Amino acid sequence: MTEANEPEVRVPSATTTGVASRATAFEILAEAHHLLRRYAATFAGIASISVVPALALDLASELLEVADPFLLILLLIARAGVFAANLLAIAAISCALRSVFGGDEPRVVGAVSEAMGVLGRLLWTYIVCTFGLSFGLVPVFLVGAPLVDAIGAVPVGLILALPGLYLVLSLTVIDQVVVFERRRGTDALSRSWILMSGQRSKALLAMLGAMLLAVLGAALLFMLWAGAVFLLTIASSPVAVKSGLGAAVTAPAALAFLALVLAYFEIVRALIYLDIRTSVEAMTLADLRRQ
Numbered sequence: 001m002t003e004a005n006e007p008e009v010r011v012p013s014a015t016t017t018g019v020a021s022r023a024t025a026f027e028i029l030a031e032a033h034h035l036l037r038r039y040a041a042t043f044a045g046i047a048s049i050s051v052v053p054a055l056a057l058d059l060a061s062e063l064l065e066v067a068d069p070f071l072l073i074l075l076l077i078a079r080a081g082v083f084a085a086n087l088l089a090i091a092a093i094s095c096a097l098r099s100v101f102g103g104d105e106p107r108v109v110g111a112v113s114e115a116m117g118v119l120g121r122l123l124w125t126y127i128v129c130t131f132g133l134s135f136g137l138v139p140v141f142l143v144g145a146p147l148v149d150a151i152g153a154v155p156v157g158l159i160l161a162l163p164g165l166y167l168v169l170s171l172t173v174i175d176q177v178v179v180f181e182r183r184r185g186t187d188a189l190s191r192s193w194i195l196m197s198g199q200r201s202k203a204l205l206a207m208l209g210a211m212l213l214a215v216l217g218a219a220l221l222f223m224l225w226a227g228a229v230f231l232l233t234i235a236s237s238p239v240a241v242k243s244g245l246g247a248a249v250t251a252p253a254a255l256a257f258l259a260l261v262l263a264y265f266e267i268v269r270a271l272i273y274l275d276i277r278t279s280v281e282a283m284t285l286a287d288l289r290r291q
Contacts, residue, residue, distance in 0.1 A: 022279040023271070025205035032210070032267040035100065036260065042096060043263035044256055045108040050089035051258045053082045087122045091115035093266040094179040101274065121184035125174065128185045133167060169200040172207070175266070176273035195276050203272055210268050214261045 023031070036043060057078050092115035096106035174192040177183050183191055196203065277283040 023275045025202050025209060028202075028206050028268060028271045028275065029209045029213075032264055032271055035097070035267055036264050039096070039100065039106055040260065042106045042108055042111075043093060043267070044259040046092045046096060046111055047089050047259035047262040047266075048255070049092070049112070050082070050086040050262060051255060053085050055255070055258075057082050084119070084123065087126065088112065088115055088119055089262065090175050090266055091118050091122055091179050093263055094176055094270050097267065097270045097274075098180065115179070118179050118182065121182065121188075122175065122178045125178055125184050125188045129171065129174070129189055132186075132189070165204075166200070169203050170196050172196055172200075172203045172269055173273035173276070176270050180273070195273065195280075199272070199276055206268055206272060207265075210265055213264070217257055217261065 057075075060078075061075060092108075092111040095114040096108075096111040098114075099106040099111065170193045171189065172192070173195055174188055177188045177191045177195070181188075181191065274283075
């Protein structure tokens with residue numbers, strides 16, 4: 001592929017040869033927005049693999065009597081399936097981005113098919129991280145418990161939140177490490193930790209920016225729902241019926257919004273990963289295609 005055929009990518013500014021300059025958190029957010037707008041249907045379709053089952057399960061949980069042991073077991077199995085669907089969507093979004101940065105048009109079916117090949121690695125990595133972090137937090141709680149009586153629960157909670165935040169930022173790109181580098185378990189964990197060295201503050205700013213945009217989007221969605229309810233006030237239906245009709249009107253928008261939010265967060269994380277690889281490790285687009 002010649003340089004003239006390189007994909008239209010602004011951040012990270014990977015080239016066929018040479019080292020890209022580091023992107024700022026704002027540039028990463030801007031490029032994530034650009035990619036989401038350009039391939040909105042593809043990313044929303046992939047993210048719906050996670051969003052639709054999760055919403056359906058939440059609705060079923062409210063309608064069913066979970067006190068029944070049989071239904072409780074079915075609910076636990078369903079939640080495990082939703083978790084797997086979420087991991088599949090996360091991996092598929094990164095696979096779609098691989099196609100974008102490789103100069104190809106991303107496809108839902110192709111991305112999901114590729115993601116199926118790394119789903120087992122991703123699941124095992126999450127299991128290892130969950131158990132590892134659980135054991136790692138034991139001494140933190142042992143130290144924090146006596147301090148609650150001394151200085152109060154709120155200060156202790158704020159103090160203990162700092163190592164938790166540090167751990168979360170250190171694992172920001174662990175999904176991308178699994179997908180792009182085919183690592184798993186502790187190998188993926190340590191690789192993510194190394195990549196995020198010196199990059200945690202930028203990752204924090206980028207994720208906070210993404211959260212702010214998500215909150216603004218949720219506020220607009222709420223205003224849409226409230227407007228739908230207001231327009232239905234001219235009807236003689238009870239308030240509950242009007243609220244239900246308003247929810248029905250805005251349900252498709254809510255579903256699309258949740259899918260796009262999930263996609264946006266994963267795109268931001270993938271861009272952080274690619275920015276580190278191109279600016280620190282001099283990875284090129286050709287290297288990305290070969291991975």
